[in-house]
Amino acid sequence: MSRKEEILGRIRAVIRERYDKPSLDDLQATVFPDPLAAFIAASQTAGSKVVELATGADINETVRGLFPEAGVIASNLPEISIATLNPDTVGSAQELNGTDVGIIRGSFGVAENGCIWIPQAMKEKAVCFISENLVILLSKTEIVNNMHEAYRRVDLGDYGYGTFISGPSKTADIAQTLVMGAQAARSVTVVLV
Amino acid sequence: MSKHSKKAKAFLKDAGYSEWHDATFWAVREKRDNMSHGLPEWEQLREKASQIKLHTLSHLDQYLEQFASQAEKNGTIVHWAADAAEFNQIVFEILSSHGVKKIVKSKSMLTEECGMNPYLESKGIEVVETDLGERIIQLLGQAPSHIVMPAVHLTPDQVGELFEREGISDEIGNHDPTYLTYRARLSLRNEFLTAGAGMTGANFGIAATGDIVVCTNEGNADMSTSCPKLHIAALGLEKVIPDYDSLAVFQRLLCRSATGQPTTSYTSHFRKARPGAEPMHIILVDNGRSQWIGNQQHWKTLKCIRCGSCMNTCPVYRRSGGYSYSYFIPGPVGVNLGMLRDPRAHSGNVSACTLCKSCQCVCPVKIDLGEQIYQWRQQLPEWGTEPASKRMLCKGMSTVFNHPLLYKTATGVLPKKPFHSLKLDKDE
Numbered sequence: 103m104s105r106k107e108e109i110l111g112r113i114r115a116v117i118r119e120r121y122d123k124p125s126l127d128d129l130q131a132t133v134f135p136d137p138l139a140a141f142i143a144a145s146q147t148a149g150s151k152v153v154e155l156a157t158g159a160d161i162n163e164t165v166r167g168l169f170p171e172a173g174v175i176a177s178n179l180p181e182i183s184i185a186t187l188n189p190d191t192v193g194s195a196q197e198l199n200g201t202d203v204g205i206i207r208g209s210f211g212v213a214e215n216g217c218i219w220i221p222q223a224m225k226e227k228a229v230c231f232i233s234e235n236l237v238i239l240l241s242k243t244e245i246v247n248n249m250h251e252a253y254r255r256v257d258l259g260d261y262g263y264g265t266f267i268s269g270p271s272k273t274a275d276i277a278q279t280l281v282m283g284a285q286a287a288r289s290v291t292v293v294l295v
Numbered sequence: 296m297s298k299h300s301k302k303a304k305a306f307l308k309d310a311g312y313s314e315w316h317d318a319t320f321w322a323v324r325e326k327r328d329n330m331s332h333g334l335p336e337w338e339q340l341r342e343k344a345s346q347i348k349l350h351t352l353s354h355l356d357q358y359l360e361q362f363a364s365q366a367e368k369n370g371t372i373v374h375w376a377a378d379a380a381e382f383n384q385i386v387f388e389i390l391s392s393h394g395v396k397k398i399v400k401s402k403s404m405l406t407e408e409c410g411m412n413p414y415l416e417s418k419g420i421e422v423v424e425t426d427l428g429e430r431i432i433q434l435l436g437q438a439p440s441h442i443v444m445p446a447v448h449l450t451p452d453q454v455g456e457l458f459e460r461e462g463i464s465d466e467i468g469n470h471d472p473t474y475l476t477y478r479a480r481l482s483l484r485n486e487f488l489t490a491g492a493g494m495t496g497a498n499f500g501i502a503a504t505g506d507i508v509v510c511t512n513e514g515n516a517d518m519s520t521s522c523p524k525l526h527i528a529a530l531g532l533e534k535v536i537p538d539y540d541s542l543a544v545f546q547r548l549l550c551r552s553a554t555g556q557p558t559t560s561y562t563s564h565f566r567k568a569r570p571g572a573e574p575m576h577i578i579l580v581d582n583g584r585s586q587w588i589g590n591q592q593h594w595k596t597l598k599c600i601r602c603g604s605c606m607n608t609c610p611v612y613r614r615s616g617g618y619s620y621s622y623f624i625p626g627p628v629g630v631n632l633g634m635l636r637d638p639r640a641h642s643g644n645v646s647a648c649t650l651c652k653s654c655q656c657v658c659p660v661k662i663d664l665g666e667q668i669y670q671w672r673q674q675l676p677e678w679g680t681e682p683a684s685k686r687m688l689c690k691g692m693s694t695v696f697n698h699p700l701l702y703k704t705a706t707g708v709l710p711k712k713p714f715h716s717l718k719l720d721k722d723e
């Protein structure tokens with residue numbers, strides 16, 4: 103008998119009562135009168151900067167304006183012309199180390215906690231974490247209220263990886279002092295388009 | 296006096312430190328309260344979470360099969376480990392078959408439970424913890440004092456001096472947490488770039504999709520799996536839940552309960568290896584769990600999602616610290632898990648409870664932690680681990696109450712003396 107069968111057999115042998123799966127239909131989950139405003143507030147609480155792309159403004163100029171000092175900019179988005187590295191064509195994830203600004207696209211945002219769903223849409227997902235500063239482009243019409251609504255929309259895509267990001271990498275592991283910029287991006291800027 | 300009480304007594308000798316410890320965890324409890332009060336559906340979420348866990352655990356055979364077959368369909372390699380030794384061996388075999396000499400890993404209490412790090416190190420593999428708190432205690436050769444904030448017992452000076460000794464920081468005397476965190480970032484960045492494999496635990500396994508879900512604030516699980524070409528994920532059997540609808544309930548509860556944030560910075564789903572990488576390995580670990588599910592009185596402890604809120608609120612944990620407990624998981628849930636693991640070894644922890652039941656009022660999956668500890672106390676005679684003084688006292692009381700004449704004599708004598716004048720023997 104395989105280990106798997108042995109373990110499953112042991113579980114089958116000891117379970118006495120089987121409990122039904124609860125229905126979640128009656129869950130009264132929080133919804134917001136203005137989900138976009140709630141999303142912006144939650145993002146800021148999580149440590150993100152939120153900017154709206156002005157009508158007619160160019161995304162490249164906007165990002166450049168936010169990070170005038172940036173040398174290495176990584177992105178595979180077709181509308182980004184200022185990129186100096188492409189996470190689709192780098193030889194290894196390690197080559198992305200030293201990226202000043204990574205620019206990626208989010209699918210939708212979550213009003214209750216500022217999470218943005220980022221399905222992997224590039225060969226090296228390292229760009230989402232290894233960049234010193236992360237810029238996430240997000241359509242302001244793509245905001246859901248809460249995680250229940252969010253998980254009905256989650257799609258990992260072909261790469262089989264996706265993450266909700268809410269704010270920069272952070273830690274309070276030294277004496278409970280909150281510090282932004284632990285192991286991944288030190289800043290997150292959400293650009294609403 | 297129990298083993299826990301003795302260690303707690305030593306902990307309390309430093310009054311300033313113990314007051315700081317108490318206040319620190321109470322502040323986390325208050326942050327959690329702010330979160331729970333901000334969601335009108337909080338109690339409904341807890342009830343649903345509890346019901347989903349009861350359902351899943353009582354159908355665990357089916358959900359594990361579904362999870363494993365989905366994961367295999369996704370192209371991952373699924374292993375089953377009966378115990379800690381088997382788990383460690385599986386990890387080592389995967390690493391050595393890929394010629395890996397160094398791994399970066401994100402926080403996993405399961406690998407702590409199995410003693411994986413010392414095992415791999417004995418086999419010549421370097422293990423680098425990448426959660427900042429875990430890295431600090433790893434360098435100090437210590438165990439975590441809390442499951443979510445493993446290095447919370449240390450002061451910035453202690454961390455700063457450690458980093459100076461290890462060559463991580465170069466400004467001697469700069470013990471500012473922001474500076475120290477930045478220096479650790481630089482040091483760990485180098486480890487991420489050069490490790491041969493990344494290892495993660497899992498907060499959840501999703502049966503419907505085969506996803507492994509890992510929640511971190513630091514992004515270290517994502518860094519650990521973005522650079523190395525090999526990803527090994529380890530999860531205890533009880534981490535599997537049915538589907539995304541269930542996950543939404545737990546995701547909303549976990550971080551709010553743990554640190555008082557509405558979410559962790561990263562909630563990451565791993566379904567398969569990235570392009571050009573080796574297939575992902577998932578190790579499902581039993582190590583006692585399949586037996587515990589059959590423990591009629593205590594199986595519900597397996598509902599735990601490891602948020603640590605029971606520790607933060609516990610008046611005994613706050614005033615005795617994580618190292619006063621004999622099991623590697625402290626606090627109310629640790630008392631219960633330790634007793635499931637080995638009641639003879641961990642009976643000393645059941646005294647670390649005032650039965651105030653604050654823990655079960657905050658537990659996001661509604662485990663009756665205090666009731667469980669009370670029940671364990673009743674079971675101590677089964678293992679002969681009840682305190683001798685209490686056994687004698689109960690025997691004596693039983694004799695008195697069972698003999699009316701003796702009782703009348705005793706009660707006829709006692710009230711004549713005021714209670715405070717009675718000389719009681721000092722407790723042992």
